[in-house]
Amino acid sequence: MLEPETLKTILPPTVYTSVICNLDEAQLQEIRVRAGMPVCVTYRGREYCLTRGGVSDDPSLALFATAEDVKGIVVAASEHSVYAYNDDINRGFITVSGGVRIGVCGETVYDRGSLVTVKNYSSVNIRIPHEITGCSSNIMSDIVANHCKALIVSPPGAGKTTMLRDIARSLSDDSPHFNVLIADERCELACVSGGVPGMNVGMRTDVISGSTKAHAFECAVRSMRPDVIITDEIFGQADIEIIREAIGCGISVIASAHADGPETLMRRRFIREAAEERLFERYYFLSGDFGDGHIAAVCDAGLTPADV
Amino acid sequence: MAAGLLLRKRKEYFEELDNLLVRFSSNLVYAMETVPTVLGNYKSKSALLGRQIAAVVGNIRGEDNKLPSGFLSRAEYAFVSDLLSSLGTYNAVGERGAAEAGRLRLGDFKTAAQTRYNGLGKSSAKLGFLFGLLLAILCL
Numbered sequence: 001m002l003e004p005e006t007l008k009t010i011l012p013p014t015v016y017t018s019v020i021c022n023l024d025e026a027q028l029q030e031i032r033v034r035a036g037m038p039v040c041v042t043y044r045g046r047e048y049c050l051t052r053g054g055v056s057d058d059p060s061l062a063l064f065a066t067a068e069d070v071k072g073i074v075v076a077a078s079e080h081s082v083y084a085y086n087d088d089i090n091r092g093f094i095t096v097s098g099g100v101r102i103g104v105c106g107e108t109v110y111d112r113g114s115l116v117t118v119k120n121y122s123s124v125n126i127r128i129p130h131e132i133t134g135c136s137s138n139i140m141s142d143i144v145a146n147h148c149k150a151l152i153v154s155p156p157g158a159g160k161t162t163m164l165r166d167i168a169r170s171l172s173d174d175s176p177h178f179n180v181l182i183a184d185e186r187c188e189l190a191c192v193s194g195g196v197p198g199m200n201v202g203m204r205t206d207v208i209s210g211s212t213k214a215h216a217f218e219c220a221v222r223s224m225r226p227d228v229i230i231t232d233e234i235f236g237q238a239d240i241e242i243i244r245e246a247i248g249c250g251i252s253v254i255a256s257a258h259a260d261g262p263e264t265l266m267r268r269r270f271i272r273e274a275a276e277e278r279l280f281e282r283y284y285f286l287s288g289d290f291g292d293g294h295i296a297a298v299c300d301a302g303l304t305p306a307d308v
Numbered sequence: 309m310a311a312g313l314l315l316r317k318r319k320e321y322f323e324e325l326d327n328l329l330v331r332f333s334s335n336l337v338y339a340m341e342t343v344p345t346v347l348g349n350y351k352s353k354s355a356l357l358g359r360q361i362a363a364v365v366g367n368i369r370g371e372d373n374k375l376p377s378g379f380l381s382r383a384e385y386a387f388v389s390d391l392l393s394s395l396g397t398y399n400a401v402g403e404r405g406a407a408e409a410g411r412l413r414l415g416d417f418k419t420a421a422q423t424r425y426n427g428l429g430k431s432s433a434k435l436g437f438l439f440g441l442l443l444a445i446l447c448l
């Protein structure tokens with residue numbers, strides 16, 4: 001979980017002091033630091049400007065960040081070793097201990113069509129993850145009964161990643177104790193830093209971080225013998241093909257996708273094809289109102305409403 | 309003799325600092341270990357450099373240490389301070405360039421320290437030894 005020391009080493013002193021003295025860390029989702037702009041926070045589900053005394057809707061009261069502040073955050077997050085985190089920065093984020101993920105924006109430098117580095121950092125988004133242990137408890141028996149082939153669906157920010165994380169933990173630690181592999185392409189599920197997961201994803205869970213889904217699935221099938229692979233945000237036909245291959249090898253897959261309901265989901269061709277092939281036995285739709293994994297609807301393999 | 313010892317310590321310090329930069333540059337090509345790891349693993353023969361490395365590593369971890377200056381001149385201290393505190397603030401290509409530039413500048417200080425030691429330091433050490441030998445003979 002997040003240690004106060006993590007924020008202290010990353011944030012400019014005035015920002016850190018305001019956050020620690022005025023805000024409840026358990027209610028803090030994001031800290032956005034942009035060069036030449038007010039510092040903003042997402043706190044209790046809403047965006048505010050960060051002031052010396054807390055939060056406000058008035059930008060004139062806000063703490064302002066400089067380009068040096070933004071660079072300082074990137075340098076500090078990379079353990080004062082930007083060169084060692086160049087690949088992470090090129091991917092757009094650095095993950096630090098406690099599962100804190102820092103998105104980085106700046107000027108990209110290309111050489112012969114390949115991204116070489118990012119320079120002149122302009123903004124960072126410090127995302128603070130929160131575990132909600134047990135948020136999947138209402139659907140776990142249904143997931144297991146349906147062979148752990150499920151798709152978690154919601155609009156952005158409704159808790160898909162939080163739900164997947166808890167599903168991994170529960171499949172691993174609760175009976176019947178599955179071997180789980182997390183294909184953590186953007187290091188958001190397990191938040192591994194220095195080889196150690198920052199989130200509780202279960203004692204029988206292996207994590208492949210920062211890799212493409214194709215590579216992670218291939219490693220899983222060839223050498224890790226998982227019972228279930230969990231991955232976040234499937235996007236297109238290529239992802240469905242990878243999942244199809246894994247299921248064909250006898251491995252169940254639980255994934256997530258963006259949509260705000262069954263109708264919107266079915267507009268995506270790769271989902272229609274997946275539904276026709278019954279790749280997923282269950283679709284769990286999260287409500288966008290709560291952001292904590294509230295289940296709004298459950299559908300069966302044919303995307304018709306199901307009783308849970 | 310004390311002067312000779314000081315000059316030898318200065319020579320040793322700049323040699324060790326150069327070795328550290330060589331080690332760091334090599335790390336940029338192969339292991340890509342972080343700055344705290346590279347500095348923490350470096351065992352310096354120079355006590356002053358060892359204390360400075362400890363201060364830098366502490367600062368990276370959030371402490372607020374001032375780099376000890378020891379026997380360094382103001383110009384030397386400014387250079388070393390800037391060099392050690394800016395480690396790790398560039399990507400790999402920029403870091404290699406910065407390390408090379410640092411070694412070039414360091415070469416001037418290192419050469420000056422070596423020259424002073426060769427000129428005065430060795431002689432002082434020999435004189436000190438002879439003085440000690442004379443004292444021993446007189447006591448006998």
